[in-house]
Amino acid sequence: MNVVIVKYNAGNIQSVLFALERLGVTAVVTDDKEQILSADKIIFPGVGEASTAMNYLKQRSLDKVITSAKQPLLGICLGMQLLCNYSEENNTECLGIFNTQVKRFTNTDLANPLKIPQIGWNNISITDNPLFRNVKDGSYCxxxxxxxxxxxxxxxxxxxxxxxxxxxxxxxxxxxxQFHPEKSAETGEQILKNFLAL
Structure with a gap:
């Protein structure tokens, strides 16, 4: 199976590579348009800041490459946010695949202020989707x-x-x-497995 990880200036690439290796998959890290579009699966990871990442993608026409993909593509963390319409992070127009906005957490309850960023394990409420095959509702990521x-x-x-x-x-x-499947133990491993099986 030919799996490509999109190489750009906001990739958390090493941990994703290791997670795929544990599943017996050797991925190619590239920003080559032909290579990306000829892959069986595309992973679009991301850690960092939205506007810088979008500018980088546009300068290399990777924005067009990502939006024209016909094979299964998985955005992780910032990668998922960049697939939305717009991010409040530095007022950034994103790729517009998902018709929704990305907003900053705010502290509305000052008696119990949220720690921002959210760092750590939290549970997920899932729907019936092939990405969650054999994943329990309420699993932690x-x-x-x-x-x-x-x-x-x-x-x-x-x-x-x-x-x-x-x-x-x-x-x-x-x-x-939004979570990091590559850092989410067995649940994350199952989600990556499911993505590779799509």
């Missing part, structure tokens, strides 16, 4: 983020942190997860 995607028609899983937000999205061949 590992999160690191200050911004979240609002709940919308593409939401396939939600998490509560101050508010309910989308922790997984799916539209056509595009999937996104």
């Amino acid at each position: 590992y999160f690191v983020h200050s911004y979240y995607a609002e709940i919308n028609e593409s939401s396939i899983a939600t998490t509560h942190y101050g508010i309910e937000f989308s922790c997984a999205l799916n539209k056509d061949n595009f999937y996104g997860v």
